[in-house]
Amino acid sequence: MPLEILTIPCLSDNYAYLVHDDATGQTALIDVPEADAILKALADRQWHLSEVWITHHHADHVQGLADVLTAHPAKVRGAADDSHRLPALDFALGDGESFDFAGHEVEVMDVSGHTIGHIAYYCADAKAVFTADSLMALGCGRLFEGTADQMWKSLSKLAVLPPDTQIYSGHEYTAANARFALTIDPHNSDLISRSQGIAASRTAGKPTVPSSLATEAATNPFLRAADPTIRAHLNMQHASDSEVFAEIRARKDAF
Template sequence: MTMPVEIVTIPCLSDNYAFLVHDTASGQTALVDIPEAAPILEALSTRGWVLSEVWITHHHDDHVQGLVKVLEAHPARVTGAAADAHRLPPLDRSLSDGESFDFAGHSVQVMDVSGHTKGHIAYYMADASAAFTGDSLMALGCGRLFEGSADQMWQSLSKLAALPGDTIICSGHEYTASNAKFALTIDPHNPDLISRNEKIVSARAAGSPTVPSLLTLEAATNPFLRAANADIRAGLDMPDATDAQVFAEIRARKDAF
């Protein structure tokens, strides 16, 4: 059986990822984030794909700086957040939280996931069981709070955590090994986390990516999604705090890790 949508993970720079989303029936292809042009253009050329769309998650250079060169080779429609349009490359389509658009017959939902930056968005594609989360929810982590607040990020992560458990989380960086080391300081007796860490160590030793990851796995192992967990709360001596307060403490500890 041919899958209706194919997702290709493209390593870029030293630890970034871009993603190609290819509709097999129409041949249309979208690109999520553009850290650098060369590996993206190579991936398109190798597969004989022509780029139709670009979806930007947020304004940081390591997610947009390859756009000009990519568009020179593949003129494509560029989508980004309306709230961030003033500091993104020129957009052909500006969208806000809760809006959706059609890609080759597939609905793509836009989700505001501010926290790492204000105006950061994620793209959820139910037909592909995939969410492109940039630097919001990441493999065993979440983005540093450069612009938004801990409350904002907790709301964003809670929104993503409510997606179907079989959703593939396509995040923007290969930070998983260092995230796992930190997670074990917060949730040291979690057997799922211990097992996942062992697999991460093996994958990275083999040069294999650890992104994307399954949302159910993140829910079971990612401390930034587990602020309600009694063992984590006990370890932080925060049994009566709100989930947002527990998250804020975990994020502060990660910043200092």
């Protein structure tokens, strides 16, 4: 049976996700920005939490964990490279490792850049990757700890997943990201159309995540450093892809 994925708005602009397998009753939680919204979602569906998958150490992704575990004792997974500053882990994971969740293989991907030791969780069966603050809808995370080259390598790793993979990112930043993207790729008809759809979704109070990797590849400037039109717009025709990405990221930081 297919996995059910539930998007849970948290705090002012965070997302957590519940992944549920009806056949076994197992439920996983990706990141814990706050406890109340997550506990309500579990209670409303009468789901019992089995596992928690942490992407990185920032407080807005882990601060609700203790309260959630008090109500739902569960195993906690996270990056071995980040374990010194994460809550206590039952399973410390490395890049390229995989684990079984309710009969579905989940692959761990190091996507350092936003932080060092940031990981994503990819489940091919569900056509889903949980990217938190690495690849985001029309954006990518700010480089708090890593370098532009590290983030570009991380995004490039995610970019070769199947095009129909759904990107479950960590924040509702898409409207602001769209405004910035249009300054980098102003004549992209797919981006213009997507930006209009995003505005309508936000006006209606609807989340703009997940989004497909195909959509991101066509519209997200942070994945499009090799695009000749963007390179010409930035006057960087002879730069490396990593250098173009770094320029786009720097412009976003100042936007």
